[in-house]
Amino acid sequence: MSNNSSGLFRVIVSFIAEDGAPLAAAQWAVKVKDRDPLLDATLAEARLENDGSAGMLISVSDISSLDSPAERTPDLYFVLYRDGKKVLTTEVIENVDFESIDPVTGRATGSTTQTFGPYKVAADD
Secondary structure (H helix, E strand, O other), X not given: OOOOOOOEEEEEEEEEEOXXXXXXXXXXXXXXXXXXXXXXXXXXXXXXXXXXXXXXXXXXXHHOEOXXXXXXXXXXXEEEXXXXXXXXXXXXXXXXXXXXXXOOOOOEOOOOEXXXXXXXXXXXX
């Protein structure tokens, strides 16, 4: 991790209906999870905003766990819920790098904010 980092990363994810309209009702919530060898970790959760997106903060300390203590590039996926019932699980995005480091300057070159989606949700989901 860079010396310039706050240790917090921001994930923004968005969801749309089949017709392209954003999912924007209070009944929608999403969790961002990290796939790990033994037990996947929930890093954050939020309700969807009116535009179908959710922004969540993740701490670098939440990314490393007992089964992956040195992890700095999590394997992220999202689980969408409607009224508390799981509706969609996205594919895993492997090795999300919030902070790539320039080998010469030692400064972070990556963005501490990563955006994902929009993920399309089928009408029968």
